[in-house]
Amino acid sequence: MTIMLVVARKNTKHIDVLESQITSRGQTTIPASVLRTLNLKKGVDRIQYQVLPSGDVLIPRKQKEENDPIIGKFLDFLANDIVKNPQHLQALPEPLLCRIDKITEGVEIGNLDTPLPDDEG
Numbered sequence: 001m002t003i004m005l006v007v008a009r010k011n012t013k014h015i016d017v018l019e020s021q022i023t024s025r026g027q028t029t030i031p032a033s034v035l036r037t038l039n040l041k042k043g044v045d046r047i048q049y050q051v052l053p054s055g056d057v058l059i060p061r062k063q064k065e066e067n068d069p070i071i072g073k074f075l076d077f078l079a080n081d082i083v084k085n086p087q088h089l090q091a092l093p094e095p096l097l098c099r100i101d102k103i104t105e106g107v108e109i110g111n112l113d114t115p116l117p118d119d120e121g
Contacts (some may be wrong), residue, residue, distance in 0.1 A: 016033065018031045018033065018034060031049075038060070038061045039061070040061060045061060045062070046058050046061075046062040047060065047061060048060055048061075048062045052065055
């Protein structure tokens with residue numbers, strides 16, 4: 001099996017098409033030019049695999065998650081307010097519920113409480 005990486009360099013119209021062999025253990029080596037283009041550091045950074053509906057796969061650099069202290073404080077404020085003032089909670093109006101149903105028609109959502117598989121290893 002061969003994986004093809006398409007790398008578009010910043011500020012150019014040139015696209016490099018690179019290949020790397022998949023080993024019998026399902027591993028591959030990321031070409032040095034891809035490491036440089038994505039500014040990846042060996043043993044430190046991570047990549048993601050984004051499978052598109054077309055069957056193509058994008059392999060971007062995984063962005064580091066940063067906790068926003070303002071959002072955290074705001075969510076804490078909301079949670080505390082709900083506990084202290086449950087009488088302020090209101091049901092969504094029927095027209096809004098209908099609109100939400102129409103917008104999300106056909107969207108499948110799995111069980112959000114199911115743990116994600118551990119793909120490490």
